[in-house]
Amino acid sequence: MPALPFYILSAITAGCALGTVALRNTVTAAFCLLGSLLGMSGLFVLLDAYLLAALLVLVYAGAIVALFVFIVMLLDVRGSDTRPATRVSLAAAGVAFAVLGAGLAVTFGRNLMATPAPLAEAPGLGASLKFYGEQLFTTYLLPVQIVGFLLLIAMLGVIVISKRFAPVEDAK
């Protein structure tokens, strides 16, 4: 597997991620998220998960980030204190970052995962849509149904939450 596309794409992804969390302007942060997503999509292609790459762009970038941008535009935040982060929270976040990093380093350092077979022997699995369809409708049918149900509930929840309730008039 060529290494160069991997490094480029990972640089894009990580860089845009940093941009998301660091930039002051919220709209710019949203677009950095979009960029990060595109990088991820590329990484998926490198991993032979072509369908997932397409889905990532379609669902995540196309719907979710679009929704984020909508909401950012809708909630026109002005007048309040718009510092991105207080100093205390930065320090605390840094400490948390360090803790997390240390944990991950320990996990990797102890070599807890067996090194798998070299990549070349692994067949390309993610190419055929037919295979996904088969799996989804046989082995994973129950999770599909449950997720469908979940989406229905989420839709209902959103409708209920975002209703403006008029004050109830006394019955005359």
Added chain:
Amino acid sequence: MTVGLDQYLFLSALLFAIGFFGVLARRNAIVIFMSLELMLMASTLALVAFSRFNGTYSGNVFVFFILAIAAAEVAVGLAIIVALFRHRKTVMVDELNALKN
């Protein structure tokens, strides 16, 4: 050098840590949400990498469901933030402390 599983996992971990930092550091609720999405993406990357390198499908299929759930979660979460904004006229989390005590 060849790109092995370790590199992908390192990238996933890095993305996760960045997202976590964003959740803890930012004051804008929407940006916190976006960092949350970053964390989710990192975990999907790890899943797909594992699935690819172990030669199974289940990781890929699982990512399907993660996508669906992430979509639902974002929809509901943003609806809550909009409702909060209507009441409190702010999305900064340090001003949203009405549940104190």
Added chain:
Amino acid sequence: MAPDLLASLILVLPLASAALCALFLRRQGGLASAVSVTAAAAIAVCSGLLIFGGHREFPASWEWLRFGDFALSIGFKFDDLSALMLFVVSFVGFLIHVFSLGYMHDDPARGRYFGGLSIFMFSMLGIVLADNLLMIFIFWELVGFSSYLLINHWFERPSAAAASKKAFIVNRVGDFGFLLGIILCYWLNGTVNLSELAAKSSAGALVASTAVPLLLFCGALGKSAQMPLHVWLPDAMEGPTPVSALIHAATMVAAGIYMLCRVHVLMVPDALTAIMWVGTITALYAAICAITQRDIKKVLAYSTLSQLGYMVAAFGLGSLAVEHNVTTPGAAALAAGVGAAMFHLTTHAFFKALLFLGSGSVIHGCHHEQDIFKMGGLAKKMPVTFACFTIGVLAIIGMPGLAGFFSKDAILYLAMENNTSVFAVLTITAVLTSFYMVRMWKLTFLGAPRTESSEHAHEGGFTLWAPLVVLAILSIVGATGPLGLFPKLAGSVATLIPVAHGSAHTTILLVSLAVMLTGAAGAWFFYRSSENDALEQASPGFFRVLASKLWIDEAYGYYVAKIQQPFARALSFVEQIALAGFIIRGLAGVAGVIGIGARTLHIGNVHVYVYWFLIGVVLFWSYAMGLF
């Protein structure tokens, strides 16, 4: 009809009658009385079928509760002993129900009264038919409750309310001992079923223990009003007279004796000696107290106490060496006691119910006058009552040929053979019995009428004198002797009665005749027809001592007021401070402090909550990594 069905019917009928009266017929007194009397008649019929139909020892037992190894069952044990008791309870009960129809005719709360009578019948029949000690205990408590209900019938009177409370509380004290005895019996022998206990006894597998029979006797102490728990019986006369006849003369107070006879396999010589002395002392004490009473019902109440003492003493004396057709050697000792006690119980039920119902007729005729010094000359005004009452008096003082003669002789014979001092005491008591009974009879019936109410006395209706006649007949023939019905009723129990032979027979005959004549003559010549008690006028000091009842009620009152109440107050104080204060409010306070502590964690800042998540994740992860 199947015997267990008959027995179940005997129990269910009064319960149904009581439920009907209590739930629906409180206001309709007439209908309630009809229902109750019908139920009593049906019970009498069923009992007759069961007793004279020859059904004995049929198996009938249903498991009610089960806790692991222990099972509480409801069942019937029907042998000759329970057949005899069933006859007494159901027939005398039926006669008293009929009497109540006339006596309580004008009472506005008739419905409640008849409901109470029915629930009493249910409880008493439960005791009679029960096959295990726990079932006896359950119905024992129910009988105490029915007694409370009925004594308290005219509850507007504070004296009636106080008397019913006293009866219940004193009974409760005895029942506590009873329950301890049952539990100890179960602990030692592994069963409370009477048949199983009898089987173990004949196999020699019973654990010998003095505590068990003495504790069980505590129950009889309370229910049969032996000393020191006798104080409730005279006060229980506050209830209507048929109630006194049924409950406090014929059946409920006899339940203690019956229970002792049921558990006779558990008795040991030491316990029997204690029982004997308690009975003897009670008999003497009650006879002394009866001499000074003015109220006709109180005289009869003390007479009942005294006769119950006789029965208990008879049971305790049961160690006659002579065998009476019983097979196991140990059983011979007790069998005579059981026989004598049950014989006297039966005859006592007949003539004491007769006497009480007679006094009820007198009271009814004299328009609720109860003081015997205000009566007189009723022999001509109420001839039927006079005749029956006379038969009852003759029976109780031991006139040869009547029922009481045979049963009293059996007890005196038993005493003579076994314990001379007890024999002496019982003989003196018999003299006193004769004395006070003739005193009451003479003052009530003979002479000229002393007051308005006795001037206008009249005989009651059919329902009032018919039971009297029946009971009078039973008092004559209800024993052994040429016309005796008792052997037919009692079957094998009758064979257990100690009968004197030869020279002992003559001795006993002479002793009882002498006793009767001494007492009767003494009372006849001493008491003149007057408004005042001749003994009181002759020696007031002595009379005061006798009338004080040895200050036992005052002693109880002192104990409760000066010892028990301060102790209760001290305990209440400790409870307020320690239990309610420290422990309960303290624990609540601790919970409150924890709540306050937890509340401070709710900052309201979302970031802080995320840090809490992080800490949790780190802990889980290090545990998973095996870091600790």
